[in-house]
Amino acid sequence: MTMPDRIRAASAALAQPSRFPATAMNPAARAEHDLMANAIRALAMDAVEQAKSGHPGLPMGAADIATVLFTRFLKFDPTDPEWPDRDRFVLSAGHGSMLAYALLHLVGYDAVTIEQIKRFRQLGSLTPGHPEHGHTPGIETTTGPLGQGLANAVGMAIAERHLAAVFGSEVVDHTTYVLASDGDLMEGISQEAIALAGHLKLKKLIVLFDDNGISIDGPLTLADSVDQVKRFEAAGWAATRIDGQDPAAIAAALEAAKKSERPSLIACRTTIGYGAPTKGGTEKSHGSALGAEEIAATRAKLGWTAPPFESPAAVLEPWRDAGRRGKPARHAWEMRLAALDPAKRAEFERRQGGEVGERLASAVAEVKQKLAAAPKEIATRSASEFALEALALALPEMIGGSADLTGSNNTRAKSMETLSAADYAGRFIHYGVREHGMAAAMNGMALHRGIIPYSGTFLVFSDYCRPAIRLAALMRQRVIHVMTHDSIGLGEDGPTHQPVEQLAALRAMPNLKVFRPCDAVETIECWQLALATGDGPSVLALTRQNVPQLRLGLDADNRCARGAYELVAADGGTATVSLFASGSEVAIAVAAYKLLAARGVMARVVSVPCFELLLTAPDREAIIGNTEIKVAVEAGIRQGWDAIIGSDGTFVGMSGFGASAPYKELYRHFAITPEHVAEAALARLQKS
Ligand SMILES: Cc1ncc(C[n+]2csc(CCOP(=O)(O)OP(=O)(O)O)c2C)c(N)n1
Numbered sequence: 001m002t003m004p005d006r007i008r009a010a011s012a013a014l015a016q017p018s019r020f021p022a023t024a025m026n027p028a029a030r031a032e033h034d035l036m037a038n039a040i041r042a043l044a045m046d047a048v049e050q051a052k053s054g055h056p057g058l059p060m061g062a063a064d065i066a067t068v069l070f071t072r073f074l075k076f077d078p079t080d081p082e083w084p085d086r087d088r089f090v091l092s093a094g095h096g097s098m099l100a101y102a103l104l105h106l107v108g109y110d111a112v113t114i115e116q117i118k119r120f121r122q123l124g125s126l127t128p129g130h131p132e133h134g135h136t137p138g139i140e141t142t143t144g145p146l147g148q149g150l151a152n153a154v155g156m157a158i159a160e161r162h163l164a165a166v167f168g169s170e171v172v173d174h175t176t177y178v179l180a181s182d183g184d185l186m187e188g189i190s191q192e193a194i195a196l197a198g199h200l201k202l203k204k205l206i207v208l209f210d211d212n213g214i215s216i217d218g219p220l221t222l223a224d225s226v227d228q229v230k231r232f233e234a235a236g237w238a239a240t241r242i243d244g245q246d247p248a249a250i251a252a253a254l255e256a257a258k259k260s261e262r263p264s265l266i267a268c269r270t271t272i273g274y275g276a277p278t279k280g281g282t283e284k285s286h287g288s289a290l291g292a293e294e295i296a297a298t299r300a301k302l303g304w305t306a307p308p309f310e311s312p313a314a315v316l317e318p319w320r321d322a323g324r325r326g327k328p329a330r331h332a333w334e335m336r337l338a339a340l341d342p343a344k345r346a347e348f349e350r351r352q353g354g355e356v357g358e359r360l361a362s363a364v365a366e367v368k369q370k371l372a373a374a375p376k377e378i379a380t381r382s383a384s385e386f387a388l389e390a391l392a393l394a395l396p397e398m399i400g401g402s403a404d405l406t407g408s409n410n411t412r413a414k415s416m417e418t419l420s421a422a423d424y425a426g427r428f429i430h431y432g433v434r435e436h437g438m439a440a441a442m443n444g445m446a447l448h449r450g451i452i453p454y455s456g457t458f459l460v461f462s463d464y465c466r467p468a469i470r471l472a473a474l475m476r477q478r479v480i481h482v483m484t485h486d487s488i489g490l491g492e493d494g495p496t497h498q499p500v501e502q503l504a505a506l507r508a509m510p511n512l513k514v515f516r517p518c519d520a521v522e523t524i525e526c527w528q529l530a531l532a533t534g535d536g537p538s539v540l541a542l543t544r545q546n547v548p549q550l551r552l553g554l555d556a557d558n559r560c561a562r563g564a565y566e567l568v569a570a571d572g573g574t575a576t577v578s579l580f581a582s583g584s585e586v587a588i589a590v591a592a593y594k595l596l597a598a599r600g601v602m603a604r605v606v607s608v609p610c611f612e613l614l615l616t617a618p619d620r621e622a623i624i625g626n627t628e629i630k631v632a633v634e635a636g637i638r639q640g641w642d643a644i645i646g647s648d649g650t651f652v653g654m655s656g657f658g659a660s661a662p663y664k665e666l667y668r669h670f671a672i673t674p675e676h677v678a679e680a681a682l683a684r685l686q687k688s
Contacts, residue, residue, distance in 0.1 A: 033034075033067060038275070040099065041060045041298075041302065042306065047120035057272040057280075057286040062179060074326075075174060075326050077324045080330060082335075084449065086326070087177060090143070090177070091179050092150040094142070094436055095130065100136075101131075102134070133475045141444065147189035148467065151189050152445070153193075153454070157202040157205035158445060159492060162399065163451070165633070166567060174204070176260065178208065181209075181212075186215075189436045194235045195432070196434060197263045198236025198263060201235060201263070206263070206266065208244075208268055211268055216283060218282075237265050238256075242266060244268025244269050250266075275302045276298045277297045351396075351451070356532060358414060360395065360532060362394065364527075366522065372554035380517050380543045380547060380584075383454065383520035384527065385412075388400070389414060391527060394414055399445060401428060401455040401456065403435045403461070405455070405456055411456035411482050415427075431455065436464050436468060440477040443479060456481075456589055457543050458484060458497060459482060466505075478533060480535055480537070480539075485499075486583060487635035488500075488635050489635060491662050494660030500636055504639075511535075511536045511537070512538070515540045518567075519586070519587075521551035529558065542649045545663055550567060550590060562614065562623060563616075565604050567586065569604055575604040576601060576629060578625050581634060586635055588672065592633075592677035601685065628688060629688065630644070631651075632645045632650070633652045634653045634679055635653055637653065638655070650684055652671070653672060658670070
């Protein structure tokens, strides 16, 4: 296809009637708007050109949308990027990062200087290739993997509705805006996200779709013919289509969206690389520098005469004014917060700060006392439920949920009502069968602040959540995934449902803590550690099958805190064998210890609930010990265990997929038994 054909094909696909037809605007206002939007376009072109890498097309095409949003709608104050009641702006199409950086610079975020824009995509700059939360002030979430930002925004909008219901609209009343691209909407996660948002009637969520009909391979018609307006409408959204280069139409659509009782989609028809005479409207402007010649021609076409990286005062001033717009609203909000009942205000501030301290400690102590008084032989998923009953009462910021496995994951505490469109004050979310959307929405809730999200699914489906967990880890957000049915121990459901490589895969992820407690006491300890980890996500891998309580008596210390500990010491001498295990296999190791003792072999058992904590513990070598023979037992693959047992250690576990059978039979079939563990140790002893 020739280039104009492509543009025609893309436009034809977009040709649908709009409720907001092109509108006449006062010529002076229009000229000012154009100048301001062109400032974004110029910065995007110049920064990408300087870096010789980046994506100019989206910022240039979406500049009109962003200008209207930031100058007339978005509630924010660059002098306080963390203001809790600010509107959230999520650039879901993270490749268009220069749009965000240009905006932050123009509205006056101090840190985002023109020098930083000049250092776009360079080491240590505040303007990395894709927007990174926690790195650049004003960036609400890390985006780049398409679809994630949109799903994060759903979580932010849930958080807003919930906190508004709990604390009142005087202190919580903001809108979450998203700029999403074709790629965002093609990703499967977007379906999960929009379905959930529509179901929950998140009316303060507004998605601006940069409907440019172009992706990397060329016109969207190559790969997609979805009518996004109809799709969103089918999911319960208010959806409309506008000319995304017309500021009056953009403003009118935003006004209408703000009044909607449903979440809103505004499909904004734009031209990618708007203004670039030969590359605009084509994939050539998507992801590479335009080149000096095209940039010169674009400047001429847009009437932009300023040198590279310069925004003349005539354009910078109105932008800085736009940045100052929000300050009175923030001051008024501070007054309203100050006028709140002191206890309510203190609680609001505690939740915003993410402080769990004393409340967590006393809930944990209470659970431990109960377990010491009446030990429980239960599945760790049930132990988790037992722990949650106390934790949920102590920490009202915990919002639970499950991807349609509530009864199996045991994630609902009795005190939790369902969070629904009818009752946003509820604390339990039925996410539906949407693991990926759930995990990404949880990230949004954590990013919003004021909430500690946790949820449930089967461990094997961690793969369905993985891209979102990875972003939680990258952003260091406190989200907690309860993942039950953590091994062949789930039994009859068979190999499709039996995780084998998931523990190793999750342990490979930086900043993520994977906990696999062995009994009810370790379960509450692992919950404590997950909740106290303010700077990263956690996975709790829990059993379906019952396990004995191995930790008896009252132990005030959190023994899981260093990742592993000697659960059973060698009886009256020096151990020659160390048996390491996690979760349900710890009881197997303890039984093997007894078999070895009967054969006169002195062993010790080390419970390993968390690799990440062990491998970073200063005394890890002492915990691991230096017995000649080291054996690890886990009903998963070996990968990762060599860091503990050495490459010459013995591993008893899985080396392939599981099978469908009652679980006790499976443990025998795969030789994960006390007898086999003892034999493996004895065989090594004979060799040595
Ligand atoms: C999950 C994921 N897959 C692939 C990519 C690589 N990628 C970046 S942008 C893009 C598509 C570009 O099309 P569109 O979303 O319409 O953006 P535009 O061309 O309008 O800038 C792709 C495939 C990605 N960032 N994330």
